[in-house]
Amino acid sequence: DADVTQTPRNRITKTGKRIMLECSQTKGHDRMYWYRQDPGLGLRLIYYSFDVKDINKGEISDGYSVSRQAQAKFSLSLESAIPNQTALYFCATSDLTTPGYTFGSGTRLTVV
Amino acid sequence: AQSVTQPDIHITVSEGASLELRCNYSYGATPYLFWYVQSPGQGLQLLLKYFSGDTLVQGIKGFEAEFKRSQSSFNLRKPSVHWSDAAEYFCAVVASGGYNKLIFGAGTRLAVHP
Numbered sequence: 001d002a003d004v005t006q007t008p009r010n011r012i013t014k015t016g017k018r019i020m021l022e023c024s025q026t027k028g029h030d031r032m033y034w035y036r037q038d039p040g041l042g043l044r045l046i047y048y049s050f051d052v053k054d055i056n057k058g059e060i061s062d063g064y065s066v067s068r069q070a071q072a073k074f075s076l077s078l079e080s081a082i083p084n085q086t087a088l089y090f091c092a093t094s095d096l097t098t099p100g101y102t103f104g105s106g107t108r109l110t111v112v
Numbered sequence: 113a114q115s116v117t118q119p120d121i122h123i124t125v126s127e128g129a130s131l132e133l134r135c136n137y138s139y140g141a142t143p144y145l146f147w148y149v150q151s152p153g154q155g156l157q158l159l160l161k162y163f164s165g166d167t168l169v170q171g172i173k174g175f176e177a178e179f180k181r182s183q184s185s186f187n188l189r190k191p192s193v194h195w196s197d198a199a200e201y202f203c204a205v206v207a208s209g210g211y212n213k214l215i216f217g218a219g220t221r222l223a224v225h226p
Contacts, residue, residue, distance in 0.1 A: 033213070035216075040121065040219075041218055042216040042217055042219050043156075043202065043216040044216075045215075048211055048213060056211070058213075092214075094211075094212040095212075099144045099146075099206045099214075100146060100161055100212075100214075101156075101158075101214060103148075103156045103157075104155060
């Protein structure tokens with residue numbers, strides 16, 4: 001099994017629908033992150049979390065929310081999806097003491 | 113604010129040719145720097161990282177990068193490119209403020225001609 005698992009891998013949804021992207025990890029890392037990737041823009045940080053009681057907004061959090069259900073689980077929700085949220089979404093984890101991420105395989109989300 | 117600039121959006125090289133991908137960062141202190149590679153349809157894989165010490169770091173797949181403080185650069189190099197190196201490459205720096213947040217460049221897409 002992968003160290004960081006994202007589900008679903010691909011999703012097509014309609015404008016206005018609520019959708020949740022899930023991330024779970026077996027690394028034992030306490031820090032978790034959600035990024036979105038758009039062509040020509042690289043990866044931009046949506047939310048990040050130090051532990052289950054610590055949630056922080058990144059540079060592009062509008063239109064998104066997150067839940068840290070346990071140390072190993074970090075979910076990203078789009079309350080009312082819009083077409084410009086079509087992107088590739090990555091979850092990542094990091095150890096407390098060692099910089100650098102372990103990435104999931106990504107979720108490709110299309111909002112029509 | 114901290115930032116990472118990858119000046120080249122697309123680069124095309126011939127198989128067997130040498131490669132250099134540019135990365136410039138803005139950061140006040142000694143940065144923690146990374147290069148990641150993303151093959152088509154895949155996630156991101158760590159190529160190499162620099163934290164301190166020797167400014168020339170070796171990574172996987174025959175890649176290396178050199179940290180140059182005076183130029184605020186961390187360029188990625190490979191002496192002989194293989195067709196399988198065609199991918200998108202991202203440079204990243206750890207942001208200040210804790211949490212080990214990474215700031216990524218926009219990426220450089222590498223095409224390899226036979």
